[in-house]
Amino acid sequence: YAADVKVLPSHLSGFILSVSVASGLPEYIKIVEVGPRDGLQNEKVIVPTDIKIELINQLSKTGLPAIEVTSFVSSKWVPQMADHKEVMRGIERHPGVQYPVLTPNLQGFHSAIAAGATEVSVFGAASESFSKMNINCSIEESIERFEEVTKSARNMNIPVRGYVSCALGCPYEGNIVPDKVAEVSKRLYSMGCYEISLGDTIGVGTPGSMKKMLEAVMKEIPLSALAVHCHDTYGQALANILTAVQMGVAVVDSSVAGLGGCPYAKGATGNVATEDVIYMLNGLGINTGVNLCAVMEAGNFICTALNKKTNSKVAQASFSTATIN
Amino acid sequence: MAARRLLPRWAGSLRPVSSGAAASGAYPKRVKVVEVGPRDGLQNEKNLVPTPVKINLINMLSETGLQVIEATSFVSPKWVPQMADHTEVLQGIKKSPGISYPVLTPNLRGFQAAVAAGAKEVSIFGAASELFTQKNINCSIEESLERFEEVMRAAKEASIPVRGYVSCVLGCPYEGKISAAKVAEVSKKMYSMGCYEISLGDTIGVGTPGSMREMLAVVMKEVPVGALAVHCHDTYGQALANILVALQMGVSVVDASVAGLGGCPYAQGASGNVATEDLVYMLNGLGIHTGVDLQKLMDTGTFICNALNRKTNSKVSQACCRL
Numbered sequence: 001y002a003a004d005v006k007v008l009p010s011h012l013s014g015f016i017l018s019v020s021v022a023s024g025l026p027e028y029i030k031i032v033e034v035g036p037r038d039g040l041q042n043e044k045v046i047v048p049t050d051i052k053i054e055l056i057n058q059l060s061k062t063g064l065p066a067i068e069v070t071s072f073v074s075s076k077w078v079p080q081m082a083d084h085k086e087v088m089r090g091i092e093r094h095p096g097v098q099y100p101v102l103t104p105n106l107q108g109f110h111s112a113i114a115a116g117a118t119e120v121s122v123f124g125a126a127s128e129s130f131s132k133m134n135i136n137c138s139i140e141e142s143i144e145r146f147e148e149v150t151k152s153a154r155n156m157n158i159p160v161r162g163y164v165s166c167a168l169g170c171p172y173e174g175n176i177v178p179d180k181v182a183e184v185s186k187r188l189y190s191m192g193c194y195e196i197s198l199g200d201t202i203g204v205g206t207p208g209s210m211k212k213m214l215e216a217v218m219k220e221i222p223l224s225a226l227a228v229h230c231h232d233t234y235g236q237a238l239a240n241i242l243t244a245v246q247m248g249v250a251v252v253d254s255s256v257a258g259l260g261g262c263p264y265a266k267g268a269t270g271n272v273a274t275e276d277v278i279y280m281l282n283g284l285g286i287n288t289g290v291n292l293c294a295v296m297e298a299g300n301f302i303c304t305a306l307n308k309k310t311n312s313k314v315a316q317a318s319f320s321t322a323t324i325n
Numbered sequence: 326m327a328a329r330r331l332l333p334r335w336a337g338s339l340r341p342v343s344s345g346a347a348a349s350g351a352y353p354k355r356v357k358v359v360e361v362g363p364r365d366g367l368q369n370e371k372n373l374v375p376t377p378v379k380i381n382l383i384n385m386l387s388e389t390g391l392q393v394i395e396a397t398s399f400v401s402p403k404w405v406p407q408m409a410d411h412t413e414v415l416q417g418i419k420k421s422p423g424i425s426y427p428v429l430t431p432n433l434r435g436f437q438a439a440v441a442a443g444a445k446e447v448s449i450f451g452a453a454s455e456l457f458t459q460k461n462i463n464c465s466i467e468e469s470l471e472r473f474e475e476v477m478r479a480a481k482e483a484s485i486p487v488r489g490y491v492s493c494v495l496g497c498p499y500e501g502k503i504s505a506a507k508v509a510e511v512s513k514k515m516y517s518m519g520c521y522e523i524s525l526g527d528t529i530g531v532g533t534p535g536s537m538r539e540m541l542a543v544v545m546k547e548v549p550v551g552a553l554a555v556h557c558h559d560t561y562g563q564a565l566a567n568i569l570v571a572l573q574m575g576v577s578v579v580d581a582s583v584a585g586l587g588g589c590p591y592a593q594g595a596s597g598n599v600a601t602e603d604l605v606y607m608l609n610g611l612g613i614h615t616g617v618d619l620q621k622l623m624d625t626g627t628f629i630c631n632a633l634n635r636k637t638n639s640k641v642s643q644a645c646c647r648l
Contacts, residue, residue, distance in 0.1 A: 171333075203644070206610020207569055208342055235603035235640030236610070239565040242534055265333070268644040276562040283533020283563070313562030317530070317595040 026250040028287045030065050032197070032227060033274060035302070036087075037068040037102060039259025041080050042270055043306060049083040051305045053090040058301060059256065060094040062294035064274075068121070071102035072112040088115040100161055104135065106148045113156065120158060122146040124188055125165040126181040129172035130201075134165075143187050150192040162193030163229065167213055168205030168240075171264040178216035186220040195225050197253055200240065202264050203233025207243040214247050227251035230272050232311075233262045237272035238280055245286070252277060257299035258311025273312035275299060330623050330645035340619075341609045353577035355614045357393065359524070359554060360386055360601060362629070363414075364395040364429060366586025368407050369597055370633060376410045378632045380417040385625040386583065387421045390616040391601075395448070398429035399439040412442045427488055431462065433475040440483060447480060448488040448524075449473045451515055453508040454497035457528075461492075470514055477519045489520030490556065494540055495532030495567075498591040505543035513547040522552050524580055527567065529591050530560025534570040541574050554578035557599050559638075560589045564599035565607055572613075579604060584626035585638025600639035602626060 036056050040047055047055075052070075059067050069091065075082030084101070093099060100119040103109040112120055124142055125131045131139045146162070153160045166173075167181045185196045198217065205213075210228075217226065228244040228251075230237040241252055255271030262270040278292045296315050303310045310316060363383050367374055374382075379397075386394050396418060402409030411428065420426060427446040430436040439447055451469055452458045458466050473489075480487045493500075494508045512523045525544065527537075537555075544553065555571040555578075557564040568579055585600030605617050623642050630637045637643060 206607050208610040208612055233640065233644045234606055235565060235600070236607055238562060239569045239607055242566045242569055262644070265644045269640065273562070279561055280533050280563055280566055284535040313560065313596065317560045317589070317592045 024248075025245055025284060025286060026248065028250065028289075029245065029281055030227075030251045031274065031277065031288050031290055032066040032068065032251060032253045033059055033064045033256060034068045034229070034253050034271065035059070035256040035259045035274065037071055037081070038253075039255040039257075039271055041071065041078060042260035042263060043080070043308075044261075045306050045308075046080050047302075047305065049086050049090065051302070052083070052087050055256075055298060055302050055305075056087070056091045056099075058298040059295070060092060060097055062298060063288070063290040064097065064295075065289065066098040066100065069099045069101050071104075072108035072115075072117075073102065073104050085111070085115045088112070088117060103149055105145045106152060109149045109152055113158070118158065119161070120149065120153060121161040121163060122149055122188070122193070123163045123165065124184050125170075125201075126176050126184050127166040127170035127173045130166050130170050133172060139184060143184075143191070146188065147191050154192055160193050161195045161197060162188030163197045163199055164188065165199045165201045167198040168200040168209045169202055171202050178213045181213055182216040182220045185217050189221050189225060195227055195251065196221055197227040197229045197251070199229035199253075200231050200237075202262060203231030203236065203268075203270070205230070205240050206236050207239050210240045210243045211247065214244060214249070218247075223248045224250065227253060229253035231262065231270050232258065232272045233265055233268045233270060238276060241272065241277060242280070245281075245284075252281075256295055256312075257303050257315065259302065259306075269311050273299075273310070273314070275312040275314040279314045330627060330642055332620060332623070332641075332645050341612045341614055352572050352611055352613055353575065355577065356572070356608055357554075357578045358391060358601065358604065358608075358615050358617055359393040359395065359578060359580045360391045360583060361395045361556070361580050361598065362386070362583040362586045362601065364398050364408070365580075366582040366584075366598055368398065368405060369587035369590060370407070370635075371588075372633050372635070373407055374629075374632060376413050376417065378629075379410070379414050382583075382625065382629050382632075383414070383418045383426075385621075385628060387419060387424055389621040389625060390618050391622075392423065392616065393425045393427065396426040396428050399435035399442075399444075400429065400431050412438070415439070415442045415444060430476055432472050433479060436476045436479055440485065444485070446486045446488070447476070448490060449476055449515070449520070450490045450492065451511050452492040452497075453503050453511050454493040454500045456499035457493050457497050460499060466511060470511075470518070473515070474518055481519060487520050488522045488524060489515035490524045490526055491515065492526045492528045494525040495527040495536045496529055498529050505540045508540055509544045509547045512544050516548045516552060522554055522578065523548055524554040524556045524578070526556035526580075527558050527564075529589060530558030530563065530595075530597070532557070532567050533563050534566050537567045537570045538574065541571060541576070545574070550575040551577070554580060556580035558589065558597050559585065559599045560592055560595045560597060565603060568599070568604065569607070572611075581605075583622060583639075584630050584642065586629065586633075596638050598638075600626075600637070600641070602639040602641040606641045
């Protein structure tokens with residue numbers, strides 16, 4: 001179904017660019033859009049290449065500074081990302097926008113570079129069990145693989161972003177100790193990752209556990225190199241992001257329309273919706289450079305293509321209200 | 326029929342984590358959760374719920390540890406047909422000792438009917454928006470306060486506590502932006518006339534942590550924070566973040582609705598009340614004591630969603646679904 005895209009209802013427009021920022025909050029927050037990769041990778045329906053390219057092109061016009069494009073993993077493991085080369089080559093590259101891609105190992109890295117990638121990401125985890133189940137090796141072994149990537153990347157002046165999964169809990173191990181998150185983060189940072197994105201992979205975190213975890217990690221990594229990647233599986237994402245932002249974190253990952261379910265809780269949601277994050281940051285007077293309406297349009301486009309309802313509450317409310325008016 | 330949902334063992338604490346977090350000084354040690362599902366929730370659901378189901382819902386909620394459960398509304402069934410069975414509900418529920426069952430009373434007549442039916446606590450509903458008041462109850466804010474004075478007088482005589490609600494505190498579907506000063510003015514009037522608590526409602530869920538902080542800072546100059554509650558709608562997904570800010574500012578009473586019952590009458594298909602399960606999950610994670618058993622609460626949510634033939638709006642509940 002296609003909802004008519006409408007402008008935000010008038011009673012919202014007064015709130016979009018709100019008054020002064022409460023003291024202590026960052027003035028600017030970089031939003032890293034992970035919908036085309038993390039989002040689509042976790043959707044049931046496999047999306048045709050041209051739709052992916054159109055989605056990324058639309059997102060490029062919203063003001064988003066970084067859009068995770070695809071993943072150079074074997075299509076045997078992640079069939080949704082099998083068209084990584086075509087997507088990488090097919091998108092329009094807007095100046096000032098980064099287009100990172102996932103590269104799990106050296107082979108993926110070389111493939112990504114050959115296809116024109118200018119930034120890559122590597123994915124570690126704070127849980128041994130998750131590492132084994134996900135990429136079939138220990139944390140230590142995964143770190144060794146990533147070091148190969150960061151060495152090559154350094155030689156070619158390619159920035160590398162590091163992810164740490166299960167930062168607030170693991171589907172196999174349960175509770176994750178903050179010091180473990182700090183340890184893995186430090187390894188990734190020391191090997192040359194310019195930024196570490198801390199992922200609440202199953203969305204179990206709360207402002208309480210987010211604060212504890214960040215306190216531990218901030219002892220090892222400068223604040224400016226930290227990002228949070230919150231899942232909304234338990235409805236806690238915005239509260240967790242707010243907590244991180246109050247502690248000075250200035251990079252937030254999110255997914256247009258909240259694309260991407262949770263592989264560990266059938267039917268549950270996954271990524272937090274970019275629209276809802278921007279709505280909150282706008283209300284706090286924090287600059288993101290992103291046009292909320294444009295993101296909602298891109299969200300509407302991809303939901304229509306996927307034949308699914310948006311997971312963004314802002315989008316749900318905005319389309320509904322506009323329809324009534 | 327939904328299967329019973331169980332919190333997976335990795336989901337974090339069913340009970341508050343050790344008190345370290347709350348003891349950091351940033352948050353209250355205890356929060357009173359005011360359950361509005363049976364009234365605010367059911368009033369805004371499309372399907373009418375039979376009286377025995379309402380009674381069972383309230384009885385189940387009474388077993389969860391909740392201390393306050395808004396039972397029904399003594400308004401004319403002409404205006405709110407979903408609450409037509411108010412007398413039967415209030416008389417039919419099992420009233421547990423230590424639990425309060427407030428009911429809405431828009432005017433003196435409603436108050437008298439409520440007391441006759443056994444009510445021991447009532448609520449009155451004001452608004453920070455003139456247009457909203459006109460459209461909702463067909464009079465001005467000033468006129469509505471005069472009606473409430475009558476209720477307050479009678480309540481004082483009968484020793485019945487009165488809770489005051491202020492709607493549209495962070496925005497109005499008709500007026501748009503609402504000034505914090507106006508919210509403070511209406512809150513102060515209701516507090517001064519004798520309401521023991523003022524629940525500040527983000528009626529259309531447009532508020533953000535920014536506007537919540539701004540509004541509370543002004544209201545707290547007129548009403549002591551110990552007498553304030555927040556009633557956040559999740560229509561734009563902001564409820565828990567808004568509640569978090571309110572807690573940081575010292576508010577320790579939060580309204581919520583089991584399973585997130587109650588849509589938004591101003592945005593068709595959009596959600597309304599924040600889900601009690603999701604709120605309790607967050608408070609547990611902060612080490613804040615609520616006395617609420619999250620598993621029993623989820624079971625109650627499953628019950629009412631089955632009865633209403635609808636999916637839950639609680640993400641905690643959805644995540645635990647074993648289907």
